Amino acid sequence: MSHRATLHDVAAQAGVSVASASRALIGGSASLEMISKVRRAAKQLGYVPDATARSLRMGGTRQVVFAVDDIGNLNYVAMLRAIEHEFTGAGIRLNVTATGRSERQTLDLVRSMNSGAGDGLIISPLRVTPALRRALLETVVPVVVIGSLHRDVAIDVVSVDSALAVELAVAHLVATGRRRIAFLNGPLDTHPGASRRRGYLAGLAAAGMTPDESVVEVADDFTIEAGRRSTALLIERRPSNTFDAIVAANDLLAVGAISTCLASGVGVPDEVAVTGIDDTEFAASYNPSITSVSIGSAERGKRAARLLLERFAEPTLAPRTSAVHPSLIARASTGVTRGA
Amino acid sequence: MSHRATLHDVAAQAGVSVASASRALIGGSASLEMISKVRRAAKQLGYVPDATARSLRMGGTRQVVFAVDDIGNLNYVAMLRAIEHEFTGAGIRLNVTATGRSERQTLDLVRSMNSGAGDGLIISPLRVTPALRRALLETVVPVVVIGSLHRDVAIDVVSVDSALAVELAVAHLVATGRRRIAFLNGPLDTHPGASRRRGYLAGLAAAGMTPDESVVEVADDFTIEAGRRSTALLIERRPSNTFDAIVAANDLLAVGAISTCLASGVGVPDEVAVTGIDDTEFAASYNPSITSVSIGSAERGKRAARLLLERFAEPTLAPRTSAVHPSLIARASTGVTRGA
DNA sequence: ACCCGATTTGAGAACGTTCTCAACCTTGAC
DNA sequence: GTCAAGGTTGAGAACGTTCTCAAATCGGGT
Missing domain, CATH: 3.40.50.2300 (Response regulator)
Structure with missing residues (x-):
């Protein structure tokens, strides 16, 4: 096995032309005898067609x-x-x-x-x-x-509709009795970051609440670690800038938020309710399990x-x-x- | 742009041969005038070399x-x-x-x-x-x-050394005062499943404990869901077959174990300590954070x-x-x- | 036996690139 | 002015496959 067998080798081994060998393997018009001859030779040589050559000829890698x-x-x-x-x-x-x-x-x-x-x-x-x-x-x-x-x-x-996703979260929190809803967003120069901010504002407006930037934090990434850092900042500003809920822009941020709240002695959901977005397995399995908006x-x-x-x-x-x-x-x- | 420009097109546009065009772009021996001519033509036509053809010729996709x-x-x-x-x-x-x-x-x-x-x-x-x-x-x-x-x-x-990983977990549990250590394994026909079982038995032996199959469960997959199902079985068999710790064969199983314990009113770590393997971000961020053996x-x-x-x-x-x-x-x- | 149509086969082109080789051009030394 | 050496260029092969086209073979109907 110094070097891979090519279709040429198979054809030579079977004593037929390269064209016939190709047809026999690929399913063109070929006699049964030809097919069995070529198949046998191919198996014997361990022939595997070269995807690169095929791509070049056919125009298109699959x-x-x-x-x-x-x-x-x-x-x-x-x-x-x-x-x-x-x-x-x-x-x-x-x-x-x-x-x-x-x-x-x-x-x-x-x-x-x-x-x-x-x-x-x-x-x-x-x-x-x-x-x-x-x-x-x-x-x-x-x-x-x-x-x-x-x-x-x-x-x-x-x-x-990423904005609508956040609106749903805000509406849910309002319906379950929350009154001061903080927002833990991801970077504003991302599409989700920008549209989820719009959704947050729209959700507050729909509930007749006025936004308060002191309970809004923008994490520098959509990750657990970033969520932790930003949540720590939110908690630091309490109780002067208090809140009883956090809408997180995705599940990873929500996990960061909850773990930081609990580590700081802030009860979830007793003192602060938290929602995520994406409805990942992470959200369903966390402790406590995390209310999340599925975006399919x-x-x-x-x-x-x-x-x-x-x-x-x-x-x-x-x-x-x-x-x-x-x-x-x-x-x-x-x-x-x-x-x- | 009905169809991608090829090196042939570039050569024609520059008024040189295909070979020269190739050299000029790739860095073979070529005059400065040739290089600039070909570069200009290539840019003008938006030429991008075809990776498939190159692979075929060179022998090796990168x-x-x-x-x-x-x-x-x-x-x-x-x-x-x-x-x-x-x-x-x-x-x-x-x-x-x-x-x-x-x-x-x-x-x-x-x-x-x-x-x-x-x-x-x-x-x-x-x-x-x-x-x-x-x-x-x-x-x-x-x-x-x-x-x-x-x-x-x-x-x-x-x-x-996957077995050693489990031994470390068992030793840690023994050192922190646990006496009846259950084992939540993954499928035995997998390599990790088999070797982690060996590690569990070795760990018990090292601590002078005798294994008890009634506190061993084999999940049918290394996933959270599988961990949940198997942990439920372990808990069902209590208190006749009691345990004060669970060694899980990976972090996902550990998450399943903890969430099921908590849902069943079994305190973690008070009543039952749980360890995982892999030291994933999941383990570090869970609530409670999960002791895990890093396998690098x-x-x-x-x-x-x-x-x-x-x-x-x-x-x-x-x-x-x-x-x-x-x-x-x-x-x-x-x-x-x-x-x- | 002959011919027409249908089927099977083989030779060779083509895909787009790189590389070998020979031909060509320059340069400088004698 | 000639020659060698060195650099630059173009023609064409090669990579392994599929496909086109024409040649060859086979079948059956008269």
Whole structure:
């Protein structure tokens, strides 16, 4: 096994032409004798077709890239699983890459699509910069964005009303008797950060409450650690700036908020109720279990995959937008005891 | 832009031969005038080299595959990050694929390496079946296994003494005064499942305790849900088969154990202490924070990446094994209050 | 026996790149 | 003015596959 057997070797071994060998293996018109001869030779040599050569000839790797900012967020894992499930049937391999937090890395990835990194791209970017928007538009393969593009560009999008998600959380807290609702947001230069802030303000307005910036904290990332640090700041400012609830912009921030509250002797949900967003497994399993607004991560992944498959089949389709509706799941962190 | 510009187009635009265009862009011997001419033409046409064609010609995609059973396990995310970090410097793209729990899927993936899915494979399999071992040996590209192969095969391995990890947990529980230590294991047909069971028995023996199978449960997966179900069974059998500690075979099982204990009114750590393994972010952030044995996931990822890079440079190297040592991090779930 | 249509086969092009090789041009030394 | 050495260029092969097209073979109907 000094070197992989090629189709040429198989053909020679079977005593037929390369063209016939290809047909026999791939299923073109070939006699039964030819098929069995070639199959035998292929098995004997341990022949495995070269995907690179096939891609070059056929024009198209059967690979789709899924790009995500933080692979450690279970939110994206749910999307990933749904997408993978949708593609395995179609014989498409999914290539997951974490773009990290640097725009540079994201741009490199998007541009690499033009050099044949895959036949399509599903991307869920936290930050949509003008450069990224331009890069996405210049991509030669179809792209589906999970999130928002801020502007009307000719790209398929699966979106969710992120602001509404926060409004639902605020409404739930108001309905369960909370009166001073703090807000633990993620970075404002991200799409979720910006729209969730809008939702927070809208939610307060709907309840006839006036916003108070002294109970609003902006974490520098959507992570547990960032949530911890920002929550500590919120607690420090009490009791002069008091609150009886925290709306966190995602589940990881909510976990950071709860753990910091408890460590500081602030009872959850007795003194402070906490809500998250994403409805990850993390939220359901935490102690106390965390009330969270589902923004349909699995559903969004599924839809993104289908949009891409449809575009593969029909490339001239007009760009489409698919919206998923958020829904709140009440749990112990807002005083709702779990049913059986 | 009906169709991507090729090197041929660039050469025509610049009025030179394809060979010269290639040299000018790649850095072969070429005059300054040639370089600037070709660069200009390339920019003008928006030329991006085709990775597939280059791979075919050069023999080798600059891509490495990382295969993992459960991408939802933060343990693997830590490995992933470390591996990615190691590769980005070398200009290698990492292709992550979750093989799910089916052996079939894993085998397909490993075999796909022979058709050019990547230049190397890092795999962390829960179950090493004879078929998988054979497939790994037949792989034409270098493979690094994170875990264990059960047998002496000519493949690079990064291992950790998984049994010792459990022994450390048992010793810690004994040292903190626990006397009846239950064991919440994962499936026995997995490598971690089997070796952690050995560690549990060894740990008990070292403390002069006799094992009691009525306080041992085997979950059918290394997940929170499975941990919940099995812990419920353990609790059901109390108080006739009582216990004051649970050693869980990983952090997810530990979370399932704690949440089920608390839901059943069993205090943690007062009545029952719980330990996990993997030292994931989950363990550190849970309430109570979970004592866990770190098995150096990030370190193992880093070493695996380096082993692979070294083998790329020196393919004839003898197979090596690199071992990481486990270490226990004590937290609240065993009654240790966290320091500042 | 002959011919027409249908099926099977083989030779070779093509995908886009890099690399080998020979031809060409420059430069400088005698 | 000639020659050698060195650098630069272009033609074409090669990577391994699929596909087009024409040649060859086979079948049956007269």
